[in-house]
Amino acid sequence: MTAQRDGDAGGGAAVELQGVTVGFVSRRVLTGVTLRVPRGGRLGIIGPAAGGKSVLLKVIAGLLRPDAGAVRVLGHDLAAAREREVAAVRRRVGMLFQNYALFDFLSVGDNVAFPLVHGGAPPEGIEARVAARLRGVGLAGSERKLPSELSGGMKKRVGIARATVARPELALYDEPTAGLDPVTTSKIYDLLRADQAETGGTCVVVSSDVAAVAGFADTIAMLHDGRVRWVGPAAALFDADDPLVRSFARGEEREGAAVLARAVAIEPPGAGVWS
Numbered sequence: 162m163t164a165q166r167d168g169d170a171g172g173g174a175a176v177e178l179q180g181v182t183v184g185f186v187s188r189r190v191l192t193g194v195t196l197r198v199p200r201g202g203r204l205g206i207i208g209p210a211a212g213g214k215s216v217l218l219k220v221i222a223g224l225l226r227p228d229a230g231a232v233r234v235l236g237h238d239l240a241a242a243r244e245r246e247v248a249a250v251r252r253r254v255g256m257l258f259q260n261y262a263l264f265d266f267l268s269v270g271d272n273v274a275f276p277l278v279h280g281g282a283p284p285e286g287i288e289a290r291v292a293a294r295l296r297g298v299g300l301a302g303s304e305r306k307l308p309s310e311l312s313g314g315m316k317k318r319v320g321i322a323r324a325t326v327a328r329p330e331l332a333l334y335d336e337p338t339a340g341l342d343p344v345t346t347s348k349i350y351d352l353l354r355a356d357q358a359e360t361g362g363t364c365v366v367v368s369s370d371v372a373a374v375a376g377f378a379d380t381i382a383m384l385h386d387g388r389v390r391w392v393g394p395a396a397a398l399f400d401a402d403d404p405l406v407r408s409f410a411r412g413e414e415r416e417g418a419a420v421l422a423r424a425v426a427i428e429p430p431g432a433g434v435w436s
């Protein structure tokens with residue numbers, strides 16, 4: 162059962178975005194994004210590269226304030242809240258970053274323990290909780306390793322353990338299975354499913370593995386050019402009326418390839434670190 166916390170209206174949505182707009186320098190990345198995730202819901206976010214998926218997740222996590230629009234997370238208006246209130250909400254949210262964002266100077270065990278230590282969990286239970294989480298992601302006994310000793314897929318799994326160890330009310334996963342083999346991918350989704358059954362929490366998963374995320378999420382949103390192009394039940398995604406959405410989801414050549422080509426074309430030309 163999810164505890165009701167200070168400031169929550171209770172029930173209703175875990176995440177409510179209304180007209181969220183974000184820009185960097187001269188470039189707009191998100192435009193008028195409106196989405197709602199009910200408590201206990203599982204939203205999957207798909208879409209071409211550079212479409213704003215990771216930026217959207219950071220907005221939901223309270224790490225990035227939008228230029229316009231409303232961001233209501235676990236009952237708090239993050240777009241208007243003071244930093245202290247945002248930090249309090251953030252402690253109730255677990256996040257896996259696309260680039261893992263592990264602390265290189267901390268061991269695997271200390272990385273995973275971080276949300277517990279900083280969330281004020283009783284110290285005597287921490288070691289066992291970390292061990293159990295690492296077992297859950299198939300990394301039992303790796304507490305003393307350093308992130309630099311791990312493969313990319315292992316770092317990803319440590320990131321998942323860290324994001325979920327405190328049993329957050331809202332879990333945000335940015336590409337939780339990128340670079341993982343199909344067996345590990347299905348084990349990861351089994352773990353997320355089991356976590357959710359246990360906590361009744363809410364999940365938002367960004368993934369390029371459309372089939373896997375559609376099998377996990379109850380609702381899918383497709384972002385395209387920073388806008389919500391389609392939202393609907395995961396089961397309807399592959400037969401969506403919108404041909405662009407349908408072909409992207411199915412990985413089909415013509416429209417799907419055109420979507421990807423446009424996404425790459427809108428990237429500003431790189432400063433060229435090699436030139």
Ligand SMILES: Nc1ncnc2c1ncn2[C@@H]1O[C@H](COP(=O)(O)OP(=O)(O)OP(=O)(O)O)[C@@H](O)[C@H]1O
Binds near residue numbers: 185208211213216
């Ligand atoms: N902090 C930032 N400063 C400037 N531009 C940024 C910043 N973060 C993201 N962007 C730009 O915003 C756009 C969207 O980035 P984002 O990381 O959200 O894409 P994405 O949909 O997650 O792509 P991918 O599938 O490759 O992970 C990109 O053009 C990126 O360069």
Ligand SMILES: [Mg+2]
Binds near residue numbers: 215216259335
């Ligand atoms: Mg991304």
